[in-house]
Amino acid sequence: MNAPTVLVTGATGTVGSALVPALRVRGLGVRAMTRHAGRDIDGAETVVADLKDPVSLAAALDGVDAVFLNSPSAEDAAAVQIRFADLAREAGVQRLVLLSQYAATADSPVRFLRWHAEVESHVRRIGLDHTVLRPNLYLQGLFGMAATIAQGWFGAPIGDATVSAIDTRDIAESAAAVLAGTGHDGRTYTLTGPRAVSHHEIARALSDVTGRDITFRDVPADRFAAMLSGILPPWQVNGLVEDYAHYARGEASEVHSSVADLTGRPARDLTDFARDHAAVFAAAPAEKTPTGEAAR
Ligand SMILES: NC(=O)c1ccc[n+]([C@@H]2O[C@H](COP(=O)([O-])OP(=O)(O)OC[C@H]3O[C@@H](n4cnc5c(N)ncnc54)[C@H](OP(=O)(O)O)[C@@H]3O)[C@@H](O)[C@H]2O)c1
DSSP, X not given: OOOOEEEETTTTSTTHHHXXXXXXXXXXXXXXXXXXXXXOOTTSEEEEOOTTOHHHHHHHHTTOSEEEEXXXXXXXXXXXXXXXXXXXXXXXXXXXXXXXXXXXXXXXXXXXXXXXXXXXXXXXXXXXXEEXXXXXXXXXXXGGGHHHHHTTEEEETTTTOEEOOBOHHHHHHHHHHHHHSSSXXXXXXXXXXXXOEEHHHXXXXXXXXXXXXXXXXXXXXXXXXXXXXXXXXXXXXXXXXXXXXXXXXXXXXXXXXXXXHHHSSOOOOHHHHHHHTHHHHHSOOSSOOSOOOXXX
């Protein structure tokens, strides 16, 4: 019997690019989705499709056993993901693993969490085998701050609050464990790092591995929004302000054991992330960016 084939959406993105090799290591077939014709993805059959184009999705879904559903933040992300889930069910896909977010709830003051909750509740209703992964803040979001970090600082409206931020490699490896394993139908896993860290601790970890003096600045929310406006659309600026207010209230600091439970080894620590990516933060700035916010 052939190994099951998984369609990975967002295969060139933050989590997806680590998920493709993690699935291959576990012996699964991978169909990697990208919008760009001619883009090869190592170890996978590449399929060109767009989440906004149902015809291309029908072809991408044809003959796959399972799907990993992940799309970037967008105002229409919930509608796009809901349509994809429906198309997957119509195509006879047996399992869907959904990438959601820590603390997704329908009545959250954070729009991203409401959008994720809307997709979660749809996926639970449609009768597919499904598993929901709710990762916390991505440590890899720091890559979006590399230019200001190269100047010695990064900022966000979070104060001294701690967040159990996660290395996205652990999200990918947890997703691979779910897709290759059994007993995960109907489960929701909150994925976090092994401890909750403040942004001051993040700055210290980056300083330690680069030998540079990197500091964190607590930026008021209105200044944070002003720095981002004109760079990001208003919905995204406002969403990021809501996200950081949620972090600042200490609502994203719980530590969960799901990464270790699923993968059989501890979640990577902030210090592991910093050590493995020291070169990214050591470089001199190529150009100035206005703030060091985590891109979403
Ligand atoms: N950042 C955080 O801290 C955090 C925390 C928890 C949850 N999340 C969630 O993680 C999710 C992913 O966010 P991310 O920023 O890491 O994005 P990402 O997965 O890196 O997204 C980029 C990927 O999306 C693909 N893509 C973009 N538009 C597409 C379209 N119309 N159709 C098909 N594919 C498309 C791109 O592929 P191609 O360019 O190759 O087509 C690329 O692979 C979001 O739902 C976010 O809410 C983020």
